[in-house]
Amino acid sequence: MKELIEKYREIGFKLTPQRLAILRFLKGNTSHPTAENIYRQIKEVYPTVSFATVYNTLQALVDRGEVTEVTIDSQKRHFDPYPKPHHHIICIECNKIGDVFKDYSDALKLPKNILKEFKPVRNHINFYGICRECQKIGGIKYGNMSKSRAGCREF
Amino acid sequence: MKELIEKYREIGFKLTPQRLAILRFLKGNTSHPTAENIYRQIKEVYPTVSFATVYNTLQALVDRGEVTEVTIDSQKRHFDPYPKPHHHIICIECNKIGDVFKDYSDALKLPKNILKEFKPVRNHINFYGICRECQKIGGIKYGNMSKSRAGCREF
DNA sequence: TACAAATTTAGAATTATTATTATTTAAAAA
DNA sequence: TTTTTAAATAATAATAATTCTAAATTTGTA
Numbered sequence: 001m002k003e004l005i006e007k008y009r010e011i012g013f014k015l016t017p018q019r020l021a022i023l024r025f026l027k028g029n030t031s032h033p034t035a036e037n038i039y040r041q042i043k044e045v046y047p048t049v050s051f052a053t054v055y056n057t058l059q060a061l062v063d064r065g066e067v068t069e070v071t072i073d074s075q076k077r078h079f080d081p082y083p084k085p086h087h088h089i090i091c092i093e094c095n096k097i098g099d100v101f102k103d104y105s106d107a108l109k110l111p112k113n114i115l116k117e118f119k120p121v122r123n124h125i126n127f128y129g130i131c132r133e134c135q136k137i138g139g140i141k142y143g144n145m146s147k148s149r150a151g152c153r154e155f
Numbered sequence: 156m157k158e159l160i161e162k163y164r165e166i167g168f169k170l171t172p173q174r175l176a177i178l179r180f181l182k183g184n185t186s187h188p189t190a191e192n193i194y195r196q197i198k199e200v201y202p203t204v205s206f207a208t209v210y211n212t213l214q215a216l217v218d219r220g221e222v223t224e225v226t227i228d229s230q231k232r233h234f235d236p237y238p239k240p241h242h243h244i245i246c247i248e249c250n251k252i253g254d255v256f257k258d259y260s261d262a263l264k265l266p267k268n269i270l271k272e273f274k275p276v277r278n279h280i281n282f283y284g285i286c287r288e289c290q291k292i293g294g295i296k297y298g299n300m301s302k303s304r305a306g307c308r309e310f
Numbered sequence: 311t312a313c314a315a316a317t318t319t320a321g322a323a324t325t326a327t328t329a330t331t332a333t334t335t336a337a338a339a340a
Numbered sequence: 341t342t343t344t345t346a347a348a349t350a351a352t353a354a355t356a357a358t359t360c361t362a363a364a365t366t367t368g369t370a
Contacts, residue, residue, distance in 0.1 A: 014316060014367055050319045069229060076357060077229045089273050100269055107262030110282060114255055118244050118284035125280050129273035169336060169347060205350045231326060
């Protein structure tokens with residue numbers, strides 16, 4: 001944990017116990033938590049922690065490139081603490097998210113008309129599919145899956 | 156416009172003047188409007204139109220696969236009325252969105268471990284880059300670009 | 311230790327979206 | 341054409357996620 005502390009001090013990140021708790025929670029985490037997910041966790045250790053602190057810290061981490069934002073959900077922001085670039089696959093039935101560790105950049109040449117307008121920087125792929133649990137359940141469709149579908153974890 | 160009317164009746168879509176106005180606005184539209192963008196437009200023709208109608212109609216169109224949702228913005232939903240599958244490129248400075256009409260599917264083979272867990276259905280790529288106007292402006296960074304940056308349209 | 315700047319908290323405010331309900335209307339039936 | 345009825349509309353309230361505010365506290369440094 002010492003490297004963590006050093007590292008963040010270096011980038012001008014003032015370390016408070018709350019922030020440290022958030023960093024601990026995020027370190028090595030391969031889920032895609034929302035601010036609320038994090039807030040609940042931190043509250044176990046710091047019962048007085050506020051949402052503002054969670055949002056502030058997340059924003060600071062995003063600004064510093066230490067955490068990215070996953071654009072999969074139009075309802076709420078999901079954060080991705082895993083540092084290496086990767087893509088995602090989302091179950092269209094239950095919204096479960098998986099990480100896809102493969103670099104497709106070589107295959108992703110942009111058309112000329114786009115290259116005239118944009119200087120490319122990076123790319124991110126959302127794959128959509130049906131997870132094993134939802135394949136088992138079969139073709140039944142629910143109105144709002146992510147809330148209730150058995151067998152699939154919330155994302 | 157007649158085909159539009161027939162088409163939507165066929166799929167069990169009750170046609171009201173408000174909906175027709177929304178359909179007219181969306182037809183051939185290559186922008187990525189929010190519900191509010193659409194609401195403002197429709198209000199010019201139907202000053203009493205309500206947000207609920209806009210959302211209801213959009214949801215009905217999304218459910219029927221006539222309109223898709225673009226996952227680029229965690230603040231609000233953006234809709235994409237252009238019917239053919241395509242990808243997007245987003246300017247990381249001003250948030251301008253461009254359409255990328257190229258099918259990369261052949262190159263996007265998923266790793267085996269993912270294929271064990273998910274049956275793939277489709278994919279969508281977000282390219283990120285810097286648009287020509289923002290390249291001109293150069294390295295200056297603003298806190299919230301999309302609101303003010305000159306030369307770049309709002310997305 | 312003392313200080314300045316940054317951070318925290320609680321709560322209010324804001325914004326996007328969804329839900330509610332009485333009224334109206336489109337489209338099918340008579 | 342008129343009647344019927346199921347669905348859609350509009351106004352408004354409700355909800356949920358996120359941001360803002362301001363006073364109190366804390367961090368890292370001098």
